[in-house]
Amino acid sequence: MASPSRTPASDWLSVPHDVNALAAGVWPANAARDADGIVHIAGMPVTELAARFGTPLYVFDEEEVRTRARRTLAAFGDAAAAHGAAARVYYAGKAFLSTEVVRWVLDEGLSVDVCTGGELAVALAAGADPKRLAFHGNNKSRAELDRAVEVGVGSIVLDSLDEVDRLAEIVARRGATQPVFIRVNSGVHAETHDFLATAHEDQKFGFTLESAPAVAARVRETPGLELVGLHGHIGSQIFGTAGFRESAARLVGLHARLRKDADLPVLNLGGGFGIAYTSADDPTPIAALAAGIVEAVANECEARGIPMPDLAFEPGRAIVGPAGVTLYEVGTTKPVALDGGATRLYVSVDGGMSDNARPALYGAQYSARIASRCSDAAPVLARVVGKHCESGDIVVDREYLPADVTRGDLLAVPATGAYCFSLASNYNYVPRPPVVAVRGGEARVIVRGESIDDLLARDAGLATSMERNV
Template sequence: MEKTASELAPSWLSIPKDVNAISKSIWPASFVRDASGDVQVGGVSVAQLVAKYGSPLMVIDQADFISRAQVVKQAFDSTASKIQTSAKVYYASKSLSTTEVVKWVAANGLNMDVCSAGELALALAGGIEPGRIGLHGNNKSVSEIDEAVTAGVGAIVIDSEIEIERIASISSSQNKIQNVRIRVNSGVHAFTHEYLATSREDQKFGIAIADVPELVAKIRSHSQLNFLGLHSHIGSQIFSVEGFIESVKRLMPLHKLLLETGSVPELNLGGGFGINYTAADQAPEVSFFASEICSEVEKRCRELGIEVPVL
């Protein structure tokens, strides 16, 4: 690799010796260049795709998508089973959501995370079971909550105090019991770009640890709400496991405290595992994150004398 001549370029940006070379760490596994120089994805010529559909064109390799999804699910299934629990893996609709993608997600045993009425409608149109959908968002409208309860989503993640009464009221009007989690702002500073960090003290997302016990008590005071547990999301494009380990350390004592007054079957520690966007990136394998996180959860539960929750 040769350094770029531009003084304005970031230090990691280099000009490759072969500008036509394909970095396997960035592109799909099926992304290759044949002897004639034509690029193929999943065995299909990109030139032929452009000739048929025009350009610009977004192309997704279904086999590669499914393979990556299975790697993530298997990593957490395997490590969770070693500590006598299970894990729920969610696909984030915001990354790419089409009805066809939803079908792939559903067929491979993943759950689906949605953050709006539009994403919810698309997930349902794609055929995934409503019970495998989780509704997120720090500014949910009453109509979005109503649509989620009507659909029978598996969980709604509470992001502010006002949502407790709204979800309870809507659930009561429909004579339903709605599963909920509460999003905790743990104050953990994830090792990522500051614009991708979502759990710092000045962030709009979630509820401060000190305020959680009171709000969980409010949730439990409503017979229409079923409290599943805590949820945390410290950011995106994270290459280091330390932030997740620190989240476990901060949330496990709170988890134990809440167990003193009721059931807390789950502890959702979020995702945000980094991927390679450039040849300079060196993202750890998901299996590494899964192993380290599960190991820390098991360790803290053993020290606190409590059962390992569903992750």
């Protein structure tokens, strides 16, 4: 497990000119402070949100999600059209999934990628046309595959020979025809955390470039399975286009080889596009990413004298990550002396690793601001920590906050729309927070929070004990 660096500060972290400023690109575009210093998100003051829904609280700017979905679809659609191809964009539901978010992205023209039976159930419950769903996963159960075929999902991404056998039995029994992709590891090592890199050879996903032709032949020989394309994904939270372009080049080579035997109309190049978590992050604009990746495919196709396939992409974090802000209430503050005479202020909040596991899992960096007021106090080096019984329970490893940060302040952590709710747990029996959507000065709950009663309701021992006392 990766641990956040324990140095007092980092090369990327500098003393801010304004400790109240909300960094553009890190916060939702609709976030701003009012004359009293209170942060508003999509017209809703965070103080009102906290009063109505409590803290911790996940807040999603609906318009930010919709805008990013539209821009992404337009970017890849325009880039593909320039080379005579079409592009489909799937929203990667693992980043954050609820029925409301499924409806948002479908409204904006995206399809949805799911990777478990539970995610499939959420998408269907939202009213998604099954043909607009793709089903991933490295160990899809027989029951999950059967359900996917039953409802008629648009495609299933095959990840192992065992899965080919399972799916072959299901389509034969149901008399169905199921479009499928083959997940291929391009061998491109993305410049990201090891746990986020998914195209290197020594990991659980997909087939190697060398083994993929034999897999394709087997799939094509299997009645009821229709091979429509290859699928590649090099990792997550990646800046720049170099890795994507190299992976695309390798997959086009395999695509060219396989299309000699039969049509192969689609190439899915995955997602993994990075976002800004701090002011030091400089993610590649989506239009530049799209143009660079599609151009690489077009060049490779031209060099091999083959037509450009239609393309598919699967962004998740890039759609919802910047739209989310998590609100906390400060409980205690504690100055801690460090080696060399420096001091770090520990700021404890009422959430932690149960609502944001990424710092503990990946050493992920975040930023934070007091959101309920402005401060004229000098900035001090701080670490925002949670309430869990772990020294690694860190929400924001290194940040400058006003020296007068104190109990009762609302602290906001931006760029928490992706993977925070998805990875949330009940560690230390802390209930998971609610999720609230804001738009046009109005707020509504889109995922109900848990209570202690909810947690106790699952305890079978408690039910047995109550029966004994009757």
